[in-house]
Amino acid sequence: MKILIAEDDLSFRRFMEKKLTAWGFEAVIAEDGNEALQILQSDDSPRLALLDWIMPGLEGVEVCRIVREKKEEAYKYIIMLTSQRRDSDIITGMEAGADDYIMKPFKHNELRLRLRAGRRIIELQNELLAARDMFRTKASHDALTGLWNHGEIVEILSHELARAKREKNSVGVIMADIDFFKKINDTHGHLAGDMVLRLTAGKMLSMMRAYDFIGCYGGEEFLVILPECSLEYASAFAERLRLSVSSDSIDTPEGMISITLSFGVAASSNDRLKDAYSLINAADKALYRAKENGRNCVEVAPADGAMA
Missing domain, CATH: 3.30.70.270 (Reverse transcriptase/Diguanylate cyclase domain)
Structure with missing residues (x-):
């Protein structure tokens, strides 16, 4: 599964890319918020995203808010990476549409578990969409020939x-x-x-x-x-x-x-x-x-x- 890493710190970005690849993800890199938004709005964009809160250009919370306003059918699971520790900041991030957040510095296993939860949610939605499409097809197509009924x-x-x-x-x-x-x-x-x-x-x-x-x-x-x-x-x-x-x-x-x-x-x-x-x-x-x-x-x- 593809995952977006939006992080302006080069050394941290490279470390995360290496770690996520080892966990079986295909890492897609963005160096700032504008690039992250462009990737998330592109065709075949990653369905999982790790967004640093503070980045050049758009901040992670703004990227998240814009993505949610589009209301895409294929859901994107977004985790905010933040050093913000005030409750009001966390609430701001969640209200912008973030699914989860993780404080820097964090334990690797904690991130891995949260990514596993995000991937499971994406997989469940894929199953629901596939089931919906199957029922639509059955309702509109002839079962024997596959043509329109x-x-x-x-x-x-x-x-x-x-x-x-x-x-x-x-x-x-x-x-x-x-x-x-x-x-x-x-x-x-x-x-x-x-x-x-x-x-x-x-x-x-x-x-x-x-x-x-x-x-x-x-x-x-x-x-x-x-x-x-x-x-x-x-x-x-x-x-x-x-x-x-x-x-x-x-x-x-x-x-x-x-x-x-x-x-x-x-x-x-x-x-x-x-x-x-x-x-x-x-x-x-x-x-x-x-x-x-x-x-x-x-x-x-x-x-x-x-x-x-």
Whole structure:
């Protein structure tokens, strides 16, 4: 774990660097308060800090106060090193946001124990953040494929449509459906069907741009959102998806399974297709027509969203 040492005394700084390295820390050095603040506000900054109270530039207590005002999610555990012994000074340091303080001169084992407590607090917060992120992912993603779930992908579409309206852009939408998926489940079993869903989702996801979105709309249906895309581009992209997915069979424990997909495409290029429901409905009708026309093809909704 990285630890910041902010200390203007060269000999003491070198001694602390050597000692902390021996205890398994990666020491980051600051010679004054301004440098300490810059390091603590940088990307991938140390989560543990030893700040001398009295330093050139900003004093340690001021560095601590500024860091706390930012209210970062990744908590920084700050220990003040001080020769101040008045109760009022100690209270000032703690009110500025210091987590602990240690009086100079101090015993090495005392500092080591306090650093151990600080490191444990940082590790516990990391575990809490990881658990929170895991629950967020479970709430917003499909458990089988890892794609956005139905509610999230529709919400994303609403946000993208609102942004497109402000910026006078178009949003392309693709509805994709695995052909004869029930037959795959009936013939090869649901475990093989699950693998088909998962690997198909992964292949399509790999073809997305960094700012595209794909989610599970329901069953074996996928919804693809293409910001800043015309109807023509969305249609061409759907065709690339179709060719890519159908070009290789999927290797499952039940044997190789060949699959195809049908696609319906629409775009928010006019007032009639201006909300998520209308756009999805237009793409879904185009998908239905692709199914009627023999599957394994791309059908495009008319520019006005109407379908015969």
